[in-house]
Amino acid sequence: MTETRVPIPTLERLAIYLRVLLDAHEAGIQTLSSQEMEQHSGISAAQFRKDLSYFGEFGKPGVGYSVSGLIHCIERILRLDEEQPILLVGAGNIGSALVGYPNFRAHRLRIAAVFDNNFVKIGRPFGDLMIEDIARIKEVNAEIGARLGIIAVPAHAAQEVADLLVEAGVTGILNFAPTILRVPEHVHVRNVSFLQELAVLSYHAVEEALCVNGQATRGGKDGV
Amino acid sequence: MTETRVPIPTLERLAIYLRVLLDAHEAGIQTLSSQEMEQHSGISAAQFRKDLSYFGEFGKPGVGYSVSGLIHCIERILRLDEEQPILLVGAGNIGSALVGYPNFRAHRLRIAAVFDNNFVKIGRPFGDLMIEDIARIKEVNAEIGARLGIIAVPAHAAQEVADLLVEAGVTGILNFAPTILRVPEHVHVRNVSFLQELAVLSYHAVEEALCVNGQATRGGKDGV
Numbered sequence: 001m002t003e004t005r006v007p008i009p010t011l012e013r014l015a016i017y018l019r020v021l022l023d024a025h026e027a028g029i030q031t032l033s034s035q036e037m038e039q040h041s042g043i044s045a046a047q048f049r050k051d052l053s054y055f056g057e058f059g060k061p062g063v064g065y066s067v068s069g070l071i072h073c074i075e076r077i078l079r080l081d082e083e084q085p086i087l088l089v090g091a092g093n094i095g096s097a098l099v100g101y102p103n104f105r106a107h108r109l110r111i112a113a114v115f116d117n118n119f120v121k122i123g124r125p126f127g128d129l130m131i132e133d134i135a136r137i138k139e140v141n142a143e144i145g146a147r148l149g150i151i152a153v154p155a156h157a158a159q160e161v162a163d164l165l166v167e168a169g170v171t172g173i174l175n176f177a178p179t180i181l182r183v184p185e186h187v188h189v190r191n192v193s194f195l196q197e198l199a200v201l202s203y204h205a206v207e208e209a210l211c212v213n214g215q216a217t218r219g220g221k222d223g224v
Numbered sequence: 225m226t227e228t229r230v231p232i233p234t235l236e237r238l239a240i241y242l243r244v245l246l247d248a249h250e251a252g253i254q255t256l257s258s259q260e261m262e263q264h265s266g267i268s269a270a271q272f273r274k275d276l277s278y279f280g281e282f283g284k285p286g287v288g289y290s291v292s293g294l295i296h297c298i299e300r301i302l303r304l305d306e307e308q309p310i311l312l313v314g315a316g317n318i319g320s321a322l323v324g325y326p327n328f329r330a331h332r333l334r335i336a337a338v339f340d341n342n343f344v345k346i347g348r349p350f351g352d353l354m355i356e357d358i359a360r361i362k363e364v365n366a367e368i369g370a371r372l373g374i375i376a377v378p379a380h381a382a383q384e385v386a387d388l389l390v391e392a393g394v395t396g397i398l399n400f401a402p403t404i405l406r407v408p409e410h411v412h413v414r415n416v417s418f419l420q421e422l423a424v425l426s427y428h429a430v431e432e433a434l435c436v437n438g439q440a441t442r443g444g445k446d447g448v
Contacts, residue, residue: 008424015423019402042404078423079430086422093321098418100317102378103402107419109426147429148422154326172425174418178243178327180266188428190421194322194398195331197414198310198372199239199302200232201396202333204412205371206303 010051011078016041017048018074022106024067033064075108085112085144087170089161090152091121091131094176098150099127112144117157134164141168148172155179162189230301234275240265241272242298246330248291255288299332309336309368311394313385314376315345315355318400322374323351336368341381358388365392372396379403386413 006014020040024032034045041048052058052070055077059065075081088095088111099111114126115134122133132140149170151161158177165173166187173189175181181189230238244264248256258269265272276282276294279301283289299305312319312335323335338350339358346357356364373394375385382401389397390411397413399405405413 006427011424011427012420015417015420016404018423019417019419020404023403040404077427079426080423084422084426084429093317093324097317097321101418103419107423109419109422148425170429172422172429174421174425180240180244180264182266188425190425192416192418192421193239193243194325194416195243195327195333196236196239197398197416198308198333198396199242199304199331200235201372201398201412201414202303202308203230203235203301205308205394205396 006054006077010054013041013043013047013051014074014078016043017051018071018078018080018107021067021071021074025071030067031064032067032070034059036064080108083108083110084148085110085146087112087137087141087144087146087149087165087168088114088152089116089134089137089149089165090176091116091118091124091126092152094152095126095150098152099129109148111150112146113140115140134161137164138168141170146170148174150174150176151181152176230278234278235302237265237267237271237275238298238302240267241275242295242302242304242331245291245295245298249295250330254291256291256294257288258283260288304332307332307334308372309334309370311336311361311365311368311370311373311389311392312338312376313340313358313361313373313389314400315340315342315348315350316376318376319350319374322376323353333372335374336370337364339364358385361388362392365394370394372398375399375401375405377401 017037020037034048037048038045055073058070058073086109088098091114095114099114104110113132114129115132115137116122117134121131124131147170149165151158151173153161155177158175158179159181162173162181162183166183171187173181173183173187175189175191178193178195183189241261244261258272261272262269279297282294282297296305310333312322315338319338323338328334335353337356338353339356339361340346341358345355348355371394373389375382375397377385379401382399382403383405386397386405386407390407395411397405397407397411399413399415402417402419407413
C-alpha cells in the first residue's frame with residue numbers, strides 16, 4: 001500500500017460516487033462525464049476530479065469515465081472489493097430496517113450475524129438469519145471474522161455492546177444509539193443520530209420560515 | 225433576531241450538548257462543568273466554551289453551567305423551545321423504527337402524521353397514528369403546519385416525495401433514501417446513509433487490520 005491515509009470527507013464523497021455509479025451501471029450506462037457525475041451526485045465536477053486525482057489517473061478526455069472501471073477502483077479504495085461481513089447487535093425496529101435494507105448487497109456489505117440479549121428473541125428468525133445470544137459474539141465472530149459492527153440497541157446498553165464488539169475483533173462501528181461511545185484508538189465509530197439531524201433541520205426550518213415571512217431571503221432560487 | 229446564521233458544525237455540536245444535558249437533567253444533575261461536558265460529549269471543553277460564547281455569556285466560574293438553564297438556551301437556539309411537528313412519508317421498516325423511537329419527545333419533536341401510497345397500508349394504525357394517503361399530504365399539513373419532513377421510501381420514489389413535501393410547506397427534510405434530492409434553495413436536506421457510513425468504516429476497518437498485522441500503528445492508546 002503506497003496510498004496515504006484518505007481524509008474522511010474524501011471517503012464520504014467516494015461512497016456517494018459509488019452509489020451514483022452503481023445506479024448508472026444498473027441502468028446500462030457505460031461512461032459518465034464529470035459533469036454528469038455532478039448532476040447525479042450534487043458534488044461539483046471539479047471536486048470529483050480532484051478526489052479521483054488523489055488516487056491516480058482516471059477517465060479519458062472527451063470520453064469520460066468508464067462506469068464499471070470506476071466502480072472497481074472506488075470499491076478497491078473503500079475496501080469493498082471483497083465482501084465485508086457485518087455483525088448487527090439489536091434485533092429491534094432499527095435492526096429490522098437494516099436487515100431488510102435492499103442496497104447492502106450492491107456494496108458488498110452483508111449482515112452476517114445478528115445478536116440480542118433478550119432470551120425471548122434468541123433463536124428466532126430475523127430476516128434470513130437466526131438471532132444469536134450476545135454472550136456468544138466473540139465465539140461467533142471467530143468464525144466470521146467481521147471487522148464491522150452495527151449497534152442498534154437502547155442508549156443505556158450501547159457502551160457495553162461496543163466493548164463486546166471491540167473484544168470480538170470489530171474495528172469499525174456504526175452506532176444508532178443516541179450516546180457517545182468510548183472506544184480504543186484503533187476503532188472508528190460513525191454515529192447515526194436522527195435527533196441530531198432533526199435538531200439541525202429544526203433550526204434551518206424555522207429560520208427559513210422567518211425569512212420567507214418578510215425579511216431578506218438568502219437570494220436563492222425562486223421556490224417551487 | 226440579532227443572531228447571525230449559525231454554522232452547521234456548531235448546530236451539530238449544540239444538538240450533542242443538548243442530548244448530554246437532557247440525560248444529565250433526567251439523572252437529577254443540576255450543574256455541569258465544561259470538563260464534565262467534555263467527558264460526556266466527547267467534544268473538548270474549549271470547543272464547548274467557544275460554541276456557547278457565540279450566543280452570549282453562559283455559566284459561572286467555579287460553579288459550572290446550570291443544566292436546565294443551558295437546556296432552555298440551546299432549545300431556543302435550535303428552535304426546539306416549542307414542539308416541532310414532523311411529517312413522515314413511508315410506513316415501512318425505517319418508518320416503524322422512527323415512530324417507535326423513544327427519544328423524540330425529550331427533544332420536542334413529534335411525528336404528527338404518516339403517509340404512504342400503498343392502498344393496503346392507508347387507513348391502518350401506525351404507532352399512535354393512522355397511515356394517510358400521500359395524495360392528501362398538502363391538505364393534512366394545512367392543518368398541522370409542519371416544517372420538517374422525513375423521507376423513508378425507496379430511492380426511486382424519493383424525489384417525488386421530496387417535491388410533495390416542499391409543496392406542502394416543508395423546509396427541512398431528513399432523507400433516508402439512498403439518492404440525492406433536488407430541492408429549492410430555501411429547503412435544507414440532511415441525508416442519513418447507512419451505506420455511506422459503512423463504506424467509510426470499511427476503509428478504516430481494513431486499514432486498521434493491516435496496521436495491527438505488523439505495520440506501524442498510528443501511535444494511539446493501547447487497545448482495551
